[in-house]
Amino acid sequence: MTRTSGQRPRLLAIIELGGYPNLTGLYQRLGFDAEILNSQRKAQAALKRRLPDVxxxxxxxxxxxxxxxxxxxxxxxxxxxxxxxxxxxFYQAEYQHKLEQLRQRFPVFAALPLPVTEDQVEQSLRAALAEAAVAEV
Structure with a gap:
């Protein structure tokens, strides 16, 4: 991850349609400095300002x-x-085949079918943090 010692990991959440639990509390509990946006356009602007870890x-x-x-x-x-x-x-199960086509071109760390649970998201976030910690060593 691209942060200095003592700095909290950064997370960017992009919620366009929603329909799943509010995960802000989870992000905070796991120690993320979270920014939550509601469009890809705003996310693109945010990525120009700072690069998140997740x-x-x-x-x-x-x-x-x-x-x-x-x-x-x-x-x-x-x-x-x-x-x-x-x-x-997060994806709708009926579009998994389309998502797999995207994953052949781009690396998606984890894909969770809707409806997602907080536990599923927590497992994926912990795995991302663990993988990043190993990469830093």
Whole structure:
């Protein structure tokens, strides 16, 4: 992770559609400095200001997009230069095959089918923190 000793890990949560538990308390309990946004456009601006250690976002398949299949592609393309950022995404089970196509092109750390539980998200976040800690050694 890209922080100095003593600095809290940074998390960017992008909630566009929602429909799952409010995870802010979990992020805080795990020690994250969390920023929560409601659009990919705002997320792109946030990434210019500071790079998070973990991003939690939704994969929303959209067949009407002309040049991409989902909201997540622009985000993932931007993160190609920052492979240390762990992306955890939530997806609708009926679009798993589309998400798998995206995962062939971009590294998604964890993908959780909706409805997600706080326990599932916590396990993924702890795994991301553990992997980052090993990479720092």
């Amino acid at each position: 991003i939690v976002a939704e994969y929303n398949f959209q067949s009407d997009f002309r040049d991409r299949s989902s909201n997540l592609e622009t985000l993932m393309a931007r993160l190609q230069r920052s492979p240390e950022v762990k992306v955890i995404c």
